[in-house]
Amino acid sequence: MVTLTRAQMKRLTAVHGWSGTILGLLLYAVIVTGTVVVLGDEIGAWSAGGIRTDQPIVPGIDTRVRPIIEAAPAEHRTDITVFANARGELLVFPHADIQHPDSGEPEPYGTLFRLDPVTGGTLSRHEGFVFREPAWHEASALQDFLVDLHVQLHVPPPWGLILTGVLGLLMVAMGVTGLLMHRHLVRDLFVPVRPGRRLVSARDRHVLAGSWALLFAFVLGFTGAYFSFAGTVVFPLLTEVAFGGDEVAAAEALFEPPVVTDARPAPLAGLDRVVADAAARAGSPVDTLSIERYGRADARIRTFHRPPPDGMDFVRTVYDGVSGGFLELRPVIGNQPSGGALLMGLMWPLHTGSFAGAPSKSIWVGLGSMMAFVVVSGMRLWLRRRDAQPLWQGFGRAVTIVGYGLPVAMLTAAHACFLAGAVDADAFRWTPAGFAVGVIPGVLPGLLHRDEDGARRLYRGLLGAGVVLLPPCRMVTGGIGWGTALYDGQGTVLSIDLALLVLGAALIGWAMRPETMPRPRSVAAE
Amino acid sequence: MMGLSVLGAVTVSAVALVRLARTNPKRRRILGLPQQATHHRPLAAVTMVCAPGLLLLGMEGGPAFTVWLSALTLLGWGVASLGR
Numbered sequence: 001m002v003t004l005t006r007a008q009m010k011r012l013t014a015v016h017g018w019s020g021t022i023l024g025l026l027l028y029a030v031i032v033t034g035t036v037v038v039l040g041d042e043i044g045a046w047s048a049g050g051i052r053t054d055q056p057i058v059p060g061i062d063t064r065v066r067p068i069i070e071a072a073p074a075e076h077r078t079d080i081t082v083f084a085n086a087r088g089e090l091l092v093f094p095h096a097d098i099q100h101p102d103s104g105e106p107e108p109y110g111t112l113f114r115l116d117p118v119t120g121g122t123l124s125r126h127e128g129f130v131f132r133e134p135a136w137h138e139a140s141a142l143q144d145f146l147v148d149l150h151v152q153l154h155v156p157p158p159w160g161l162i163l164t165g166v167l168g169l170l171m172v173a174m175g176v177t178g179l180l181m182h183r184h185l186v187r188d189l190f191v192p193v194r195p196g197r198r199l200v201s202a203r204d205r206h207v208l209a210g211s212w213a214l215l216f217a218f219v220l221g222f223t224g225a226y227f228s229f230a231g232t233v234v235f236p237l238l239t240e241v242a243f244g245g246d247e248v249a250a251a252e253a254l255f256e257p258p259v260v261t262d263a264r265p266a267p268l269a270g271l272d273r274v275v276a277d278a279a280a281r282a283g284s285p286v287d288t289l290s291i292e293r294y295g296r297a298d299a300r301i302r303t304f305h306r307p308p309p310d311g312m313d314f315v316r317t318v319y320d321g322v323s324g325g326f327l328e329l330r331p332v333i334g335n336q337p338s339g340g341a342l343l344m345g346l347m348w349p350l351h352t353g354s355f356a357g358a359p360s361k362s363i364w365v366g367l368g369s370m371m372a373f374v375v376v377s378g379m380r381l382w383l384r385r386r387d388a389q390p391l392w393q394g395f396g397r398a399v400t401i402v403g404y405g406l407p408v409a410m411l412t413a414a415h416a417c418f419l420a421g422a423v424d425a426d427a428f429r430w431t432p433a434g435f436a437v438g439v440i441p442g443v444l445p446g447l448l449h450r451d452e453d454g455a456r457r458l459y460r461g462l463l464g465a466g467v468v469l470l471p472p473c474r475m476v477t478g479g480i481g482w483g484t485a486l487y488d489g490q491g492t493v494l495s496i497d498l499a500l501l502v503l504g505a506a507l508i509g510w511a512m513r514p515e516t517m518p519r520p521r522s523v524a525a526e
Numbered sequence: 527m528m529g530l531s532v533l534g535a536v537t538v539s540a541v542a543l544v545r546l547a548r549t550n551p552k553r554r555r556i557l558g559l560p561q562q563a564t565h566h567r568p569l570a571a572v573t574m575v576c577a578p579g580l581l582l583l584g585m586e587g588g589p590a591f592t593v594w595l596s597a598l599t600l601l602g603w604g605v606a607s608l609g610r
Contacts, residue, residue, distance in 0.1 A: 190550040190606045192557060212603035216596065309528060312589050353596075356589045359529065363596045370603060 412438025
């Protein structure tokens with residue numbers, strides 16, 4: 001263990017504490033939203049009214065997709081993407097990359113068909129720059145809102161991504177400085193939190209949680225920073241330096257399978273056989289299918305799969321678009337398996353916990369909660385050392401308001417999403433509006449209640465009531481009932497409803513529990 | 527199958543974590559418990575914590591190991607925070 005002088009330790013404490021104080025509330029917001037969006041797919045299926053099928057891209061898809069492609073204008077058949085939304089509906093998108101008038105960048109333009117995965121009937125069709133309109137391709141406004149809140153805090157791109165990237169690096173930096181400051185990390189892993197509300201108790205709480213969370217603070221912080229910076233800094237820089245700014249050349253070199261150009265006309269291979277073979281090779285169903293250079297002899301069909309039971313990385317296959325023959329399993333980047341591709345492939349599963357189904361996702365929710373606890377307990381420890389000064393007392397109140405107010409506002413966003421759906425309003429507009437409205441009940445208890453313990457109890461009661469009311473709100477506004485969910489085998493809907501009821505009851509119980517420990521005065525020696 | 531082996535490995539490691547916590551001298555001192563007569567030798571318990579994870583890594587691969595490691599992180603925090 002590194003031995004630091006008293007002066008070095010003082011400087012390190014200042015760096016650790018001040019950076020946490022200045023950016024800690026934003027870091028907390030990113031962590032809390034991230035903890036929720038670990039269950040993003042499940043929240044999507046739950047809030048979108050239940051899924052129709054969890055595997056829409058299966059053999060039999062050919063007769064549904066081919067007529068749409070053949071009827072599409074020739075200029076939109078350059079690329080065809082087939083994927084599913086949170087409701088399990090099939091989305092078929094023949095398109096070409098066209099320069100967007102606002103961004104000046106090439107963006108996918110075409111007609112998006114939304115199909116019923118059971119009957120194959122067309123539910124809707126929209127033409128335009130599809131990915132600029134979430135309502136066209138997303139089924140859950142709530143999932144879309146929560147993911148955006150986590151990824152860029154609703155700050156316009158690229159600044160939101162840069163901000164969350166900096167916060168990811170801050171998480172890593174806090175881990176490093178904390179590790180250096182805590183000289184007996186391993187020896188003190190089991191030192192209990194000393195009882196009471198003394199300064200030393202606050203320190204014990206922070207140090208204990210921080211010590212156990214250290215490894216995953218690095219993992220989650222680094223991978224989060226990677227995702228924020230990859231598109232905003234790393235790839236643009238790489239494109240400029242290595243490819244002279246040519247984005248198409250960079251994408252072809254890094255992500256596209258090599259192909260000998262052959263523009264002769266040729267029919268597309270049968271998709272059913274490709275889908276069946278790809279699922280067997282990957283060990284998991286096809287998640288997304290794309291057809292490149294449709295109608296040409298050099299066409300390629302690519303499939304993307306979630307990690308198989310014995311793997312962590314997504315699986316990507318490439319097939320000949322004319323013969324339907326298997327060509328290769330592709331790494332996430334480059335043309336050959338490499339250490340870089342392996343690391344890059346691990347980034348997503350390690351950040352989201354989406355590699356072993358419900359167990360890994362549940363644990364990642366726990367890890368996220370643990371990180372949030374570390375951040376809040378760190379800020380509380382910093383404040384306890386300064387709680388005699390009015391300015392810091394005000395900041396302490398701000399910590400309480402953000403700590404409880406953010407989840408309150410997220411809850412009102414969820415309620416607004418369901419209520420908007422019930423009256424056929426645009427849920428993609430009303431969900432963020434619900435969050436903005438939720439700032440009022442999120443802030444008021446902290447501002448109006450002079451006693452901080454009382455404010456916290458009020459917040460817990462508010463949160464508990466909001467959480468308990470979510471399942472009935474979902475059902476009353478048109479969501480499927482428990483009987484239907486059971487009959488259709490939609491365990492996600494039932495599981496989330498039950499989890500919310502238990503969580504809400506626990507919060508209400510916590511709010512009603514009387515405070516047993518009096519707040520002591522700070523002791524200088526601690 | 528993977529679920530059962532991970533559950534088994536986490537259980538064995540958790541038992542060892544509890545043992546490590548209960549025999550930790552500093553923890554006992556803070557909790558006001560009597561110090562144990564024999565000298566604290568945590569090597570066996572540490573081995574018992576780590577061995578199931580290494581076995582999992584060899585037999586079931588990376589996903590099982592990662593689930594075990596992350597579950598142990600949470601359990602360790604829980605044991606250290608709550609248990610006596």
